[in-house]
Amino acid sequence: MVEPVSDFPRPYPLQFQGSRLARGLLALAGWKVRFEGLPALQGVLVVYPHTSNWDFVVMILAKWAVGVPVRFWGKDRLFRIPLFGRWLRWVGGVPVDRTAPRGVTAQALEIFEQRRRAGRYFWLGLAPEGTRKYIPGLRSGFYRTALGAGVPLGLVRLDYAAREVRVLDFIALSGEATIDLTRMNAAYDGIAGRVPGNAAPIRLLDASVARADTIVK
DSSP states (O other): OHHHHHSOOOOOOBBBOOHHHHHHHHHHHOOOEEEEBBBSEEEEEEOOOOOHHHHHHHHHHHHHTTTOOOOOEEEGGGGTTTTHHHHHHHHTEEEEEEOTTTTTHHHHHHHHHHHHHTOOOEEEEOOOTTTSSSOSOOHHHHHHHHHTTTEEEEEEEEEETTEEEEEEEEEEESOOHHHHHHHHHHHTTTTTOSSGGGOOOOSSOOGGGSSGGOOOO
């Protein structure tokens, strides 16, 4: 078993009351969730790997099971679908315009700054692959957001082999992408998605991010 990696002391200060019903449904399907709280008021959670439409179902049940409020981005056009759009907002979805000139990452950093100034809770959940199909690496938005906002990066293991969702690994990004991604690889060692061949290798598609001098904190 891969030991959890964390740069933050336990016990984690933010604790939540989850749903017995959701835990029961996961248990009936043979799944378990390992979660011990969150280390800070704001942060970014990345779910890996994302290889199937079933991932969304498992993660929504896991979210309810532990009771943690997490927001996630969704294509704005999905929120225009009657009833479905309202449901997406209810489960934590936030519509974003990916064609906006300032970009999705800039929108996220603005929200984090607003929450930081107000001392308010905000955790953002992302699937860094951005698609359930195979791509040759991870999109860099999650890295730029967590680094730019100066918040913990939580590494969520969605492991179909062990039938386990694990939210125990939290790292403070150094700004040296090679070092940070090596640590991510270690945390995700041995994991299997529902469609293993669809899992992206843990490297950034944007090569420029790997150079620390190109990242502005």
